[in-house]
Amino acid sequence: MKNTLQEIKDKLTLENAINEDKKRELLALLEELEGEMGIAGSGDEMRNISSQVKRSTEEVIKEEKDPDLIEKVLGDLKDSVTEFEVSHPKLFEKVNNISAMLASMGI
Structure with a gap:
């Protein structure tokens, strides 16, 4: 989980196509x-969430974006955390x- 989030942060840091302010905000x-x-x-649910964040981020920072695929992966991301709405609202x-x-x- 931690490695996956670090991979995302590393990719974002190197990404030049993203506005620097948005990049800082996303990294925060x-x-x-x-x-x-x-x-x-640190169970399977957390690994799933970090994987979905990674997949969503990768799709958004691609040069050639597929809006339908972005919508799908963002939906998958939201679905991955829905069960935690009550137990872990933050x-x-x-x-x-x-x-x-x-x-x-x-x-």
């Missing part, structure tokens, strides 16, 4: 998400914030 959100995921645990909020930011960057 990823840091917050990492903290919340640490609180929530985790749910962080993933939704990241999803909204990626959506604004990708579509």
